[in-house]
Amino acid sequence: MMKILNLWQFQVFIYLISACIFARTFKLANRDMKDANALTVLLELFTALFAIFLIPLFEIKFPGEIKVYIILLITTLIYAITDRLNIEARYGLKPSTFSMLKQLSTVFMIIFGLVFLKEKFVPLKVIGALLIILSNLLISYDNGRFEFNKYFLMAFISNFLFAVAMLINVNISDYFNLAIYTIITVSVPAIIIFLFNRLTFKNLIKEFKCYNKNAFILAALTWCLMLISSVRAYQLKSVTIVAPLFALTSIINAVVELIFDKDRKNFLIKIISGILIIVGVILIKL
Secondary structure, eight states: OHHHHTOHHHHHHHHHHHHHHHHHHHHHHTTTOSOHHHHHHHHHHHHHHHHHTTGGGSOOOOOSOHHHHHHHHHHHHHHHHHHHHHHHHHHHSOHHHHHHHTTHHHHHHHHHHHHTSOOOOOHHHHHHHHHHHHHHHHHTEETTEEOOOHHHHHHHHHHHHHHHHHHHOTTGGGGSOHHHHHHHHHHHHHHHHHHHTTOOHHHHHHHHTTSOHHHHHHHHHHHHHHHHHHHHHHHHSOHHHHHHHHTTHHHHHHHHHHHHHOOOTTHHHHHHHHHHHHHHHHHHHO
């Protein structure tokens, strides 16, 4: 069992399967959402609960330097905002569209690298970033015009802030047991959102009653697996290999929507956009 956990191919497989299941079950679970803040808190708490059972699968370790905890605190504050925005963006966008928009974080990370980290200017990376931007323009094109709604804006801001968090949070997960790290990065944002929005446990119970319980629990489980498998895959294999494979979620979700939802609208555009994203990510990671 421990041997398979150290295979990056296994982690990528778990991520792709979990991402596909999460996209569908999350949509099914919260069709009757009343409060996006309560939904975010509930999803994060259930995810943390599932992560507890995965603690024995990884080495127990904690950082000895206080600065690591300070960095972790700052990034969890940012994650609180990104998680909240992501929840509502996922609610309003198709899974395939959201997974394509999510690749914008890679573009922002390139920009930050050039501006703040003084990284070397590489033309291929710029071309890759432009391809990702082009793919996102394509999926926003509908009936002869570009459609940008509040959910697009939420996904855009979320990806920008996620890139900021990644800039601060480089390799910090290596200092922790991976399951415990996941618990911290979802439970702390849950507490922040709960307190900031003055929610009560009554609010959470009332919101939970609106959902398809089985779908919601499965969504939380698969989100937990997504978070852990994505970090573990990057720990085991280079970004140049893993990132393009993760980008396959955009194409997989488009195909799933076609098969199960009979959603043929803009299917070809979604596939083309997905291919552009994969090529763009490959160029960026070269």
